[in-house]
Amino acid sequence: MSRKFTGFGTRARRPQRPTGLYAATVASLTAAALGLGVLAGTPAGARPATDPAPVVTRAALDPALVAGRGAKVAFAEQEAENAVTDGTVIGPDRTAYTLPAEASGRKAVRLTPGEHVEFTLPAAANAVTVRYSIPDAPGGGGITAPLDVAVNGTKRAGMTLTSQYSWLYNQYPFSNDPGAGLLHPDWWITECSCVPAATTPAPVIEKPFRPSHFYDEQRLLLGRTYRAGDTVRLTVPAGSRAAWTVVDLLDSELVGRPHIELLAANVLAFGADPTGRRDAAGAIEKAIAFARRTQLKVYIPPGTYRVDRHIVVDDVTITGAGNWYTKIKGREVALDEPAADGSTHTGVGFYGKDAADGGSRNVHLSGFAIEGDVRSRIDTDQVNGIGGAMSDSTIEGLHISHTKVGMWFDGPMRNLRISGNIIVDQIADAINFHTGVTDSRVTQTFVRNSGDDGLAMWSEKIANARNTFDHNTVQSPVLANGIAIYGGTDTTVSDNLVADPVREGSALHIGSRFGAEPFAGRLNLDDNTTVRAGTYELNWNIGLGALWIFALDKSIDAADIRVTGDHYLDSTYNAIMLVSDWAVKDQYDIEGVHFKDIRVDGTGTSVLSARAAGGASFENVDARNVGAVGVNNCGSFNFPATGSEFSLTDVGGNDGGWLAPWLLPNTITCDDRPAVVPPPAPGAW
Missing domain, CATH: 2.60.120.260 (Galactose-binding domain-like)
Incomplete structure (x- = not known):
């Protein structure tokens, strides 16, 4: 996500220096x-x-x-x-x-x-x-x-x-x-x-x-x-x-023929250059103005159109010939002086109006590619493919590459439907619902090589509510998480596939951090699959889980969190990790998490790593190919004689021997940094 990094804090022991990770020179990176x-x-x-x-x-x-x-x-x-x-x-x-x-x-x-x-x-x-x-x-x-x-x-x-x-x-x-x-x-x-x-x-x-x-x-x-x-x-x-x-x-x-829209405001009629040699932003804006007056769509036919700034959209439908044929391509341009929002650059993007100005409504974008020119990360820059606030709107069939964030929405806003898009090669997130986004969905969207969270909901200052990430694929996020939920009310993350997070994150993340509003209502994680997930956290010198629940800013105890039907395959370290930071381990806990009908096939260390106070329940959680012990229960690291500060409730049907009776209800089984045993490749259950 696009924010100032505040670190994860340090543990009581200083991390050891990792070895074999760094090259000596860039000309001949060894x-x-x-x-x-x-x-x-x-x-x-x-x-x-x-x-x-x-x-x-x-x-x-x-x-x-x-x-x-x-x-x-x-x-x-x-x-x-x-x-x-x-x-x-x-x-x-x-x-x-x-x-x-x-x-x-x-x-x-x-x-x-x-x-x-x-x-x-x-x-x-x-x-x-x-x-x-x-x-x-x-x-x-x-x-x-x-x-x-x-x-x-x-x-x-x-x-x-x-x-x-x-x-x-x-x-x-x-x-x-x-x-x-x-x-x-x-x-x-x-x-x-x-x-x-x-x-x-x-x-x-x-x-x-x-x-x-x-x-x-x-x-x-x-x-x-x-x-x-x-x-x-x-x-x-x-x-x-x-x-x-x-x-x-x-x-x-097999790409189909270009889509043709005959009854529309064709941008060519307003002077747009389909060769990319001349700037087309003004022509596209003229077509938008005409389309709004005449209640027509805007059509952008096959070609490459140069746009080096934001095009503000409100109450308009813009469609291309298909994202293989219609390309909106722009350069990143340095501003003469910083904008009011702190941006020092601008670039190609379709933006709704600011929420403070009422936002935009009835915006429908489809069938084109956005190709940016962002080569470095400056978090204050608004150089995203799609931005602003868009209510009662749809975005589908876009291909977005080389922008800072593919789609970043600053609410309050409501009822946005995002579907069937491809977002690759971002400097930061692919999609982020930021601040007061409600009743919105991202579905059937493919993300690869994001520079930060693939899909995120961030309830900073104003809670997001009743949003869904469903049937999406996120592959190889270089930094942070595949799908991350930072606070919010009544959220659903379902039927997603998340693979290969690289560093400082997990496939699925529930985080009380970055100033997010508390979790409330229901948080459902249903029928998701993660593979080769869980990364090495440098500050803690430990491995994270494929699912990582983290209480940093406040407790996670007010929401009913239901994790049902997830499959955690070939997890590098733990399948499931619940943790608070060392500095707040005696202040914040994690409660009300329920796991049901889960399959764990392969872990480098444990099925569950508990490093916080609180508790969770488990029903029909099946595990095989577990690298170390099934449960690594450290609680809050106070090791009281009464047992761990984290309690496990066995609801029944937990197969594979990972949740042995002698571990219940809160036996301390703490290995701070267990040895990793690479699991075999996952197979049919």
Whole structure:
């Protein structure tokens, strides 16, 4: 989420320095530092060339394991490690600041010039998306490098890959300069177990410090439709400027014909340039004004339209020819002086009016792409794809990339419906309901490579209420959580698929923090699936759960929290974690959490880690492949003779031996930092 980072506090023991995470220079970020050499010296091909059968996955899983959950998308996902290649498979590795950790499924394929990876199409397709990484420039700012695309052995196109929108370094809110000194010299630095400003001499921090956000993706129309069984080969040409190119995955898709809207205010009639050479913002605004007077839609036909600022929308319908055909693309522009809201830049975006000015209503946006130019994180900047306040409105079928936040809404506002969108490669969140958003929904939306929370509801100052995140997919959030709920009333998070969070977050997060209003009413987490979730928390020096409930600012005790039907697969550490910060552990507790019909398949440590006072109930929670003990119950770390301050209630039907009778009701079974045992891959239950 877009906010000032306040840290998680420190525990009684100082964290130890993690090892093997950092590279020495950006010009030649070492294979070890990025996990590039994990399988060096082993056969490079992920599959023998004699077996061209395509392997289609969802979040790098067998689709049968996530049936009915997550967003329904038009593309087929194929992981590069399952394709035919003469390159090198990297991973698996979940260590932050490495290329495998940020890859879908924690594996990818590294190519050097002349090497290739080849995919077999599982169905008819005329378009592909390639997720990739190439090195940064020595001084930061990115490079470009070619990638050849051939179908059935015939070159169809060349892509120009770029690292201009990736490669961030250092502390929050990060830097594009790999040689920068510490951004916050007074902050606790876990790598050296010290506060640098209080240390003489100052510690030496290896540079680049904490490299991250390595991946980007590009889409390509192939010009014709190819059949299932045809092959798509990606080759790094000889002489490429990139010393290596990592291919993570290929999405293939059959894109339909452009949508045509005949009875509409066509922006071309108002002077919009579809080539992208001239600014089109004024023409689009003229079309909007005409459409409002005549009660017509605004139509933006195929083309690339340059828009370098916000277009304010109210009581209007804007539709494109489809997000593969209509592209609204803009540059980030520095303002002569900061705006009233603190912004120092502007850029392409469709914004409702401010809530303080009444907000916007009856806005309907569909069928186009928004391509921004945001390369660094400045939290005061309003450089989001969609923003402002929009009530009684709909947003569907958009593709948003390279903005700060895909959609950030500042309420109060109500009745917004967001569905069928793709949001990728963000500097911060993908979608955030911020402050007084009510009766609104996000459904069937696909998120990949957000720089902060994928989907978030943040009840800062005014509570959100009666909102739903349903049937969405969130993959590889680089920082923070897949889906995060910060306070609010009567919230539902259901049938979502969340995979591969990288650092300082979880797949699902319930957090009393960032000044959020208390949780109230019902909070339902129903039928969600998480995979390879739970990250290493630097300040605490422990692993987080796939579901992380955190009482930092106040107790979580007034809401009825029901977690029903969730599946936690291949959790890196714990499946479920309930915790308060060390500084407030005797002030705040977590109560009223009920788990029912849960499946846990694989944990690195425990099914449940309790590090707070309070209690929870468990019914029909089945677990297998548990790495350590089923319950790691530390309570508030006071260890009273009466037992843990966190009580477990066994409602019945809990299989797998994880919740043994001798652990009840509140036996202390505390291992502050248990050893991690990597679980086997999840399978059919």
